[in-house]
Amino acid sequence: MIADLIEAIAKILFVFGVNMGFFAPILGWVERKQSAVMQDRVGANRADIFGFTLIGLLHPLSDTIKLITKEDFIPAGANKLFHTLAPFISLTPAMITFAVVPFGGQYEIFGRRINLVVADLDVGILFVFAFASLATYGTVLAGWSSNNNWSFLGGLRAAAQMLSYEVAMGLSIIGIIMVYGSLKLTEIGAMQTDFFKWGIFLQPIGFILFLTCAIAENKRAPFDIPEAETEIVAGYFTEYSSMKFIMFWMGEFLEMVTISGIIVTLFLGAWHLPFISDERLLSLFGFAGPNGSIIMLMMANIATFFGKIIFMIWFQMTIRWTLPRFRYDQIMKLGWKIMLPISLINIFITGLVVLLK
Amino acid sequence: MSDLAKNLHTEHMVINMGPSHPVTHGTVKFLVTLDGETIVDFDVEIGYLHRGFEKMCENSTWEQVFPYTDRLNYLSPIINNVGYALAVEKLIGIDTPERCKYVRVIVSELSRLADHLTNVAASGLELGAFTAFLYFVEARDLIWDLLESVCGARLTSNYVRIGGLKNDLPDGFKEQTKEVFKRCRELWIDVDKLLTKNRIFIDRLKDVGIMPPDEAIAWGFTGPCLRASGVPYDVRKAQPYLVYDQIDFEIPIGEKGDNFDRYLVRMEEINQSMRIVEQALDKLPDGPINVDMPEYRWQSKDDIYTKIESLIFHFKTVTGGIRVPPGEVYFPVEGANGEVGFYLVSDGSGKPYKCRVRPPCFPLTAAMPRMVKGALIADIVPTFDMIHMIGGECDR
Amino acid sequence: MESITLKKLKERFPDSIMETHSFRGDDTAIVKKEDIFKICEFLRDDNELLYNFMMDLTAVDYYGKESRFEVVYHLYSLKYNMRIRIKVPVPESDCTIDSIIPIWICADWFEREAYDLYGIIFKGHPNLKRILLYEEFEGHPLRKDYPVRGRQPLIGPKN
Numbered sequence: 001m002i003a004d005l006i007e008a009i010a011k012i013l014f015v016f017g018v019n020m021g022f023f024a025p026i027l028g029w030v031e032r033k034q035s036a037v038m039q040d041r042v043g044a045n046r047a048d049i050f051g052f053t054l055i056g057l058l059h060p061l062s063d064t065i066k067l068i069t070k071e072d073f074i075p076a077g078a079n080k081l082f083h084t085l086a087p088f089i090s091l092t093p094a095m096i097t098f099a100v101v102p103f104g105g106q107y108e109i110f111g112r113r114i115n116l117v118v119a120d121l122d123v124g125i126l127f128v129f130a131f132a133s134l135a136t137y138g139t140v141l142a143g144w145s146s147n148n149n150w151s152f153l154g155g156l157r158a159a160a161q162m163l164s165y166e167v168a169m170g171l172s173i174i175g176i177i178m179v180y181g182s183l184k185l186t187e188i189g190a191m192q193t194d195f196f197k198w199g200i201f202l203q204p205i206g207f208i209l210f211l212t213c214a215i216a217e218n219k220r221a222p223f224d225i226p227e228a229e230t231e232i233v234a235g236y237f238t239e240y241s242s243m244k245f246i247m248f249w250m251g252e253f254l255e256m257v258t259i260s261g262i263i264v265t266l267f268l269g270a271w272h273l274p275f276i277s278d279e280r281l282l283s284l285f286g287f288a289g290p291n292g293s294i295i296m297l298m299m300a301n302i303a304t305f306f307g308k309i310i311f312m313i314w315f316q317m318t319i320r321w322t323l324p325r326f327r328y329d330q331i332m333k334l335g336w337k338i339m340l341p342i343s344l345i346n347i348f349i350t351g352l353v354v355l356l357k
Numbered sequence: 358m359s360d361l362a363k364n365l366h367t368e369h370m371v372i373n374m375g376p377s378h379p380v381t382h383g384t385v386k387f388l389v390t391l392d393g394e395t396i397v398d399f400d401v402e403i404g405y406l407h408r409g410f411e412k413m414c415e416n417s418t419w420e421q422v423f424p425y426t427d428r429l430n431y432l433s434p435i436i437n438n439v440g441y442a443l444a445v446e447k448l449i450g451i452d453t454p455e456r457c458k459y460v461r462v463i464v465s466e467l468s469r470l471a472d473h474l475t476n477v478a479a480s481g482l483e484l485g486a487f488t489a490f491l492y493f494v495e496a497r498d499l500i501w502d503l504l505e506s507v508c509g510a511r512l513t514s515n516y517v518r519i520g521g522l523k524n525d526l527p528d529g530f531k532e533q534t535k536e537v538f539k540r541c542r543e544l545w546i547d548v549d550k551l552l553t554k555n556r557i558f559i560d561r562l563k564d565v566g567i568m569p570p571d572e573a574i575a576w577g578f579t580g581p582c583l584r585a586s587g588v589p590y591d592v593r594k595a596q597p598y599l600v601y602d603q604i605d606f607e608i609p610i611g612e613k614g615d616n617f618d619r620y621l622v623r624m625e626e627i628n629q630s631m632r633i634v635e636q637a638l639d640k641l642p643d644g645p646i647n648v649d650m651p652e653y654r655w656q657s658k659d660d661i662y663t664k665i666e667s668l669i670f671h672f673k674t675v676t677g678g679i680r681v682p683p684g685e686v687y688f689p690v691e692g693a694n695g696e697v698g699f700y701l702v703s704d705g706s707g708k709p710y711k712c713r714v715r716p717p718c719f720p721l722t723a724a725m726p727r728m729v730k731g732a733l734i735a736d737i738v739p740t741f742d743m744i745h746m747i748g749g750e751c752d753r
Numbered sequence: 754m755e756s757i758t759l760k761k762l763k764e765r766f767p768d769s770i771m772e773t774h775s776f777r778g779d780d781t782a783i784v785k786k787e788d789i790f791k792i793c794e795f796l797r798d799d800n801e802l803l804y805n806f807m808m809d810l811t812a813v814d815y816y817g818k819e820s821r822f823e824v825v826y827h828l829y830s831l832k833y834n835m836r837i838r839i840k841v842p843v844p845e846s847d848c849t850i851d852s853i854i855p856i857w858i859c860a861d862w863f864e865r866e867a868y869d870l871y872g873i874i875f876k877g878h879p880n881l882k883r884i885l886l887y888e889e890f891e892g893h894p895l896r897k898d899y900p901v902r903g904r905q906p907l908i909g910p911k912n
Contacts, residue, residue: 152370684777686777698808
């Protein structure tokens with residue numbers, strides 16, 4: 001019992017630590033450096049401690065210090081309760097969703113079964129969608145409660161966009177559920193052992209649809225109309241400063257990590273290395289004894305998983321720094337008139353293939 | 358449902374876009390009435406950068422006006438310098454030496470390049486394509502380095518003088534230009550790949566802000582915006598000044614007059630400007646750069662220090678300014694945004710009686726309501742960018 | 754040699770053309786202000802002229818002269834590649850002139866500017882208000898009797 005508790009706490013701390021302690025701050029830096037590389041620039045390199053800039057790695061720290069010490073401003077006429085609540089609502093789902101994402105398989109170490117996922121729910125995917133829709137409330141509330149026309153427009157746009165893409169996103173995933181016959185993310189992950197059984201090969205259209213919808217869901221370029229700074233200043237978080245601003249900001253980055261995690265689990269073979277099976281790895285690590293080799297396998301799987309996440313994050317950032325932004329009606333048109341029919345057709349074809357098999 | 362829609366209370370939203378808003382670069386205010394995302398009413402308020410250009414000119418000597426002209430279209434200041442100098446020279450009746458004309462063409466076209474590069478870059482930036490922006494900003498910076506080597510300043514050039522130039526081109530300018538243009542062409546291809554065939558970019562610009570040719574003429578459009586509507590009017594071709602008639606170049610024409618055509622016209626004009634500069638550098642004749650009229654243009658330092666007449670003229674022109682005969686002229690040049698016309702009235706004293714500049718983006722900005730009414734709020738962004746309103750020029 | 758524009762103008766409006774000249778090649782016609790609308794319409798619509806561009810509209814203040822102001826129009830004909838300058842004397846006592854917006858829509862802002870800086874009233878202008886300066890500004894700064902260093906800071910009411 002106590003061992004279960006310790007295990008659960010250790011997993012939560014691990015996920016929380018990786019997300020909040022590693023990804024959230026580091027992504028700000030990655031985004032800067034990545035864009036700098038793409039744009040023939042040097043990127044952030046000015047923040048220093050005693051002259052050590054650490055290639056700009058101190059910038060997240062200085063950003064945080066700067067934002068924490070800023071005035072927490074609530075505009076006149078704003079609804080104080082909702083204005084304060086909104087950033088929490090939009091940050092929490094991003095953090096919680098990662099609970100159902102498995103970052104490794106199941107291992108037996110010292111006679112204990114360890115399942116590397118915080119909450120192994122039977123309806124893992126549904127949980128993801130449930131919480132992703134909650135994030136909408138955060139942005140809508142932020143836009144509405146700020147008593148600012150720009151925020152209001154941003155909130156409206158966010159609501160419309162997130163709702164429409166949730167539909168296409170939900171449908172795009174049906175195909176993969178049909179193929180693997182499970183809603184459990186751990187099971188789906190465990191099934192992708194063979195390289196050519198990865199979701200991306202079984203459901204290529206579903207992958208593209210899901211990726212697009214996920215980026216739209218996260219409101220990143222080219223789908224960043226709710227915060228399009230040249231049109232509506234900063235959209236729904238125009239009136240946010242200090243820690244509340246950080247929360248929106250982190251929420252966006254964490255959601256990026258979560259989305260990458262789900263994409264990796266569903267489509268990119270989860271924690272499996274391509275062409276090298278777990279048995280092969282186990283035999284490679286054989287020199288470390290039975291328990292040692294399993295621990296090493298676990299480490300290798302976790303590393304593979306996060307390596308894939310980092311690749312997906314890089315991919316999303318490349319998109320963000322390459323493409324210009326859509327217009328409001330174009331996003332709606334893309335969502336309802338293109339994505340939705342394609343995902344329906346995808347389901348149909350998948351059903352047909354599954355049936356005929 | 359229909360009852361609900363009927364009873365639902367809706368109203369238009371009025372928002373102030375600007376004067377401090379990310380899209381209104383150059384401080385301008387839009388009063389936008391919105392029905393949801395659709396623009397119902399649109400009003401432009403300018404004048405935030407008004408500094409009394411004409412009043413200042415009327416109280417300066419003819420030569421002191423040059424720095425003020427730098428601040429008109431501050432993205433291509435030398436074209437304003439050239440336009441003003443040509444207007445004054447027309448008023449006096451000076452014909453500058455051949456080399457001076459060629460150098461003026463070179464620096465004008467470099468300025469036009471810088472202007473167009475900025476405009477296209479900004480169009481990317483404002484639509485969220487930050488990478489394309491920085492590519493062209495790099496190209497613009499190289500052009501500015503060139504201009505800096507010529508006149509010592511990047512932005513406020515103050516390079517042209519009545520009857521000549523401040524100084525000649527530096528040594529090795531031709532080779533330097535060749536290198537810069539090589540890099541500019543690479544960057545041009547990069548941006549072309551990033552934007553011109555980019556589906557999202559095309560969708561954002563195409564069929565937005567359409568101006569049919571007859572309406573464009575009635576609204577007083579000139580420059581790239583008019584040419585995008587399909588009207589082949591370019592002062593450099595219609596009424597060639599300097600040596601534009603001896604140089605082989607083409608003026609690109611659009612078809613529809615929407616924002617995408619304006620973008621394409623500007624992209625092509627970047628190429629044409631580089632062509633003009635290269636030809637002018639090849640043909641550049643030797644000879645003096647200043648006219649030999651000591652009462653209007655200072656003579657060389659050697660002459661001033663050794664000849665009494667030169668010294669006297671120098672003293673007189675520096676202290677009292679030059680005497681321009683009474684009369685009035687209008688001289689148009691092709692600015693980066695369209696026709697920059699200087700209307701000068703002289704009463705024979707040492708100061709301009711009236712120095713009026715026709716700002717090309719003034720009528721363009723006036724047509725903004727016509728172009729965006731009924732469109733979406735996001736359409737303001739590319740339309741306003743392609744209008745390329747420059748606060749310093751529009752508000753004077 | 755007199756240009757075709759000036760010749761046609763003199764033929765058509767012998768009474769309203771007060772003077773013409775072509776200083777430095779710029780064709781100029783000084784016309785009576787009552788006929789400006791008619792003349793502009795003629796210049797735009799006549800088949801041999803077709804002045805379809807109104808390039809510039811401004812005013813000049815000849816302080817101390819009998820008719821103090823002059824409204825100056827610069828027109829351009831795209832088809833025939835010609836330019837003409839129309840000047841209209843406007844006395845201070847009756848500082849008004851007909852608006853030409855129905856002929857060239859772009860005159861709208863130019864006329865507002867001339868009104869703003871010189872105080873010339875354009876009759877028939879739909880929205881004649883200040884454009885470069887703020888509503889509360891007193892006087893018209895480009896008039897020669899406005900001081901060069903005249904300052905009018907706009908200070909709002911204290912909250």
